[in-house]
Amino acid sequence: MNVKKLIKAGMLIGASLAATAVMANEFKFVHVLDQGYWYSRYNLGHLVMRSGNGETFMPEMSMVQKMVALVSDDLSTATPPKNPALLKRVYNTGNPFWVNASNQNGNDFKNFRWSPAVDEQTSLEAFGWTAMKEIEWSKQFNIDFHFGAPNTVKVAGAQQRFAGVVLCAEALVQTQELATNPSAFDGSEIAGQYVALAAVANLAQYIATESTPSMASNRCAKVAAMMNKKPAIEVAAELLQFADKLYAQAGAPSTIREKSLAIQGLTWYAAAQVNKRAEVVAKIKSLGDELAKIRSARPIELAYLIRGLIEVSRVTTSAKYMKLVGRHYKALVADFSTTTGLFKTQTTYTTEDAAALIGALNAAKLFAGGRVNQEQLTVIFTQFFNTLLNKAKMQISAPPIAAIPAYERKPDALSHRHPNLPVPHLAGGDYGVAPVYAAAVSFKNGVFVQEKDRFDSAGAMHLANEMIWFHHGEVNGFPEF
Numbered sequence: 001m002n003v004k005k006l007i008k009a010g011m012l013i014g015a016s017l018a019a020t021a022v023m024a025n026e027f028k029f030v031h032v033l034d035q036g037y038w039y040s041r042y043n044l045g046h047l048v049m050r051s052g053n054g055e056t057f058m059p060e061m062s063m064v065q066k067m068v069a070l071v072s073d074d075l076s077t078a079t080p081p082k083n084p085a086l087l088k089r090v091y092n093t094g095n096p097f098w099v100n101a102s103n104q105n106g107n108d109f110k111n112f113r114w115s116p117a118v119d120e121q122t123s124l125e126a127f128g129w130t131a132m133k134e135i136e137w138s139k140q141f142n143i144d145f146h147f148g149a150p151n152t153v154k155v156a157g158a159q160q161r162f163a164g165v166v167l168c169a170e171a172l173v174q175t176q177e178l179a180t181n182p183s184a185f186d187g188s189e190i191a192g193q194y195v196a197l198a199a200v201a202n203l204a205q206y207i208a209t210e211s212t213p214s215m216a217s218n219r220c221a222k223v224a225a226m227m228n229k230k231p232a233i234e235v236a237a238e239l240l241q242f243a244d245k246l247y248a249q250a251g252a253p254s255t256i257r258e259k260s261l262a263i264q265g266l267t268w269y270a271a272a273q274v275n276k277r278a279e280v281v282a283k284i285k286s287l288g289d290e291l292a293k294i295r296s297a298r299p300i301e302l303a304y305l306i307r308g309l310i311e312v313s314r315v316t317t318s319a320k321y322m323k324l325v326g327r328h329y330k331a332l333v334a335d336f337s338t339t340t341g342l343f344k345t346q347t348t349y350t351t352e353d354a355a356a357l358i359g360a361l362n363a364a365k366l367f368a369g370g371r372v373n374q375e376q377l378t379v380i381f382t383q384f385f386n387t388l389l390n391k392a393k394m395q396i397s398a399p400p401i402a403a404i405p406a407y408e409r410k411p412d413a414l415s416h417r418h419p420n421l422p423v424p425h426l427a428g429g430d431y432g433v434a435p436v437y438a439a440a441v442s443f444k445n446g447v448f449v450q451e452k453d454r455f456d457s458a459g460a461m462h463l464a465n466e467m468i469w470f471h472h473g474e475v476n477g478f479p480e481f
Contacts, residue, residue: 203238263311
């Protein structure tokens with residue numbers, strides 16, 4: 001189907017939904033889970049495969065052919081896109097307005113290039129959240145029951161499996177770029193140091209994993225071995241050594257945000273590095289004790305407190321931290337307005353704000369149990385997501401449902417997109433706007449305002465990670481050990 005037909009199909013779908021008068025109370029929590037999946041997928045794919053928003057690279061054709069063979073079977077064969085823009089180093093910001101007229105070939109990724117961006121030192125948060133997102137979606141695309149295992153599970157998933165191994169290759173190349181070319185990165189921010197640690201530790205542990213109950217064969221590990229011409233376990237060991245270096249260099253966090261992200265990063269590191277686990281867990285507990293002394297009324301700070309303390313409680317198995325989670329949750333929801341669907345004391349939300357708040361709500365739903373009112377939490381979670389992502393259009397656009405492979409479609413259109421969102425080619429500008437997050441949205445005088453000509457890589461990828469972690473049973477964003 002060509003682009004014009006896809007746009008037409010998307011408009012028809014949107015019109016059909018509008019005709020059924022979709023009201024706010026018809027948007028359910030299941031739609032949060034489903035839309036979170038697709039919005040996360042769109043944001044990552046457009047950034048790291050199509051946008052050109054960074055320093056790019058292209059694997060040798062022989063490597064691409066090996067990847068295709070690895071993921072294809074008699075049921076489906078992967079087709080590499082034309083003119084991909086794989087990122088060796090992501091830029092901190094970008095403009096997601098497309099600069100090329102479409103040639104109506106959806107497999108030509110040159111159609112989806114963004115406006116040129118400024119090349120500056122990449123922040124460690126931009127690196128870390130992008131690499132983390134690539135790893136987590138590589139895991140998602142590697143799930144046997146979801147996209148099939150070649151010649152075993154009969155699902156025509158070669159194209160998705162191919163995306164998974166490409167994402168693994170990008171995460172590996174980006175990590176090696178950080179290790180070998182540190183001057184291209186700004187490592188001064190404490191929070192970024194721990195986000196980078198989390199990503200590298202996650203990649204090391206993933207490549208060292210041969211199989212799991214949901215993944216009979218780790219194709220990411222096979223690609224890592226092919227790219228480096230050595231066994232995957234050796235590649236993983238080298239990555240873990242780099243994680244050790246990042247851990248040794250990381251500074252002392254001082255703010256609530258820094259301490260919360262440090263706890264999260266250290267949890268990923270403790271899961272990967274068995275030899276230092278006792279030492280790292282002690283640091284996590286120490287930071288948790290510091291957070292336990294803090295009181296705040298600001299929604300963002302409460303969100304970071306909730307997320308950090310949940311991790312400390314999980315790691316230490318101490319109930320005292322979860323008790324504090326319950327207290328902070330009550331303060332957070334006391335600031336929520338069911339009239340606006342937003343928090344009363346905050347009118348502007350960046351993607352980083354959205355990541356913190358949505359991540360805290362998800363973590364509380366998964367782990368806080370009876371410490372929070374779960375029924376109330378579900379209602380607030382649903383309304384906040386729908387208001388921020390769909391009504392305020394933090395998600396700038398969304399492809400038509402006709403663009404989704406038939407076997408991945410669900411009967412409920414709201415599982416894939418909201419009718420309030422335009423299709424990408426009609427989202428503004430001469431040629432359209434990518435289906436990604438606006439850098440920020442504001443609610444002023446009863447009107448939502450998007451900052452949609454700016455994309456924040458760190459915030460967007462953090463938010464995209466939190467959304468794939470809705471699916472705890474498939475991709476676990478809460479390391480266990």
